[in-house]
Amino acid sequence: MTIDTAVLTNEEKISFALRSLYHRRGFAPYRMSRFEEYELYMKNKDFLRSPQVITFTDTNGKLMALKPDVTLSIVRAWRPAAEEVQKFYYDENVYRVSESAGSFREIRQTGVECLGARDDPGTAEVLDLALESLGLISPDYRLCVSLLGIVEHVLDLAQLQGDARRDVLRCMGEKNVHELKAVCADAGVTPQDAQRIAGLTLCTAAPSEAPEALGAVGCPEAAMEEAKRFAGALPPEEQGRVSLDFSILGDMRYYNALAFQGYVRGVPSSVLSGGVYDRLLHRMGKPGRAIGFACYLDKLERLEVGAHA
């Protein structure tokens, strides 16, 4: 059977290309039902991109939901095995409120998840795969990465807790330094600590320049070392396409260490997002470490056909 690629939509072409990439890199396909017990989402509402979920009562009386997310289902089904890292890829439709339309949409999502009971599940490999995925979508792409350990360290130095910490994180996510400084002042944060947080919020730098940039805004030596380690782990040819950006923040009750978002020129919002989510595993009572990302294919409908296969 031959397929006439001229009849394929952008979304389908990119989906095939991504699946082929993940398959070649040794990831196993993961298929799942469209439905999941609502309880799973109720317990982890903040992990979802939008809290609303389409629900219905099944014939046995159980409250079910049309899947708004894939990662939670994979983590729930995952059985940690001693030394093994399990690597999955998926291509699924999810149902959630679209950020732009404000109403429920069926959204096609392709992504990978790596889960390991003990060791690093393959952070470098997943970042590399995220970059390759963006390259398949468009030749003009960027990956913005935040090292969440540095963000937490700097907020801890300022002894920010509770509502004030939440408000500061919101301001960091908006690069809203004027409001951030006001929140810090109200919370009794010293001007020096507030200045450091503001500096970190505005710090966007190429990985090789990040340690120096972090030093310039008064971040501690440990933060500079962490940025140096990150830069060292990236392939040299990708250094120009990656930037450290500390306004990229996942919900830190679930994400830790790393959060990232991918952009391609011509699409007004991120087309890929992911991160390390060990804390989600622990919240769900599973030991281990995990990293993954998703590509949002619905956002690519109007993208001009570029380099993708």
Next chain:
Amino acid sequence: MLNIALPKGRLGEKVYGMFERAGFECPSIHEENRKLFFENEALGIRYFWVKPSDVAIYVARGAADIGVAGKDILLEYRPDVYELLDLNVGKCRMCVAGPKDFRDDPARTLRVATKFSHIATDYYTSTGRDIDVIGLNGSIELAPILGLSDVIVDIVETGTTLKENNLAVLETIVPISARLIANKASFVFYKTRIEELTRALAKEATA
């Protein structure tokens, strides 16, 4: 070309003046005509006027790379954009207002008339007060006078309209002013230019 959405009207003209003084001028914008957008090719910038409440939509959806929107719009519609700078113009307050002698009766649900239902809901949720939001699109001050609502949540600039209708500010929810906003993807691809523009505007905002 960097696309910049400005709010139509007096505020927009004031804000454009700040861009001009910051070195991002576009002389054709002063010509008397009905054009909706204006370019300075040499500087690589294009301005366009849009309804103030639409600026955030243009920016969030990438039709504009940056824009100027009121904090009221950002709080109400919560667009997924960066809020880079408080321009310190268009200053006013989001307030709860009502009859001068109003006393809240906690035994009843508070009826609140407003154009800003999210802001009103967030504010009263934070205080634990149960409210009934009455969404209106204009002449909000009429609502408590005619008994449609107990209070209103609205923008107050000078307070003259309230005074002339025997109403008064009861509480200030949040100060409002014009903010420079940026599309997140545009910020990634035009970072240097947007940062340069933000720095130059910051000087104007504090001048």
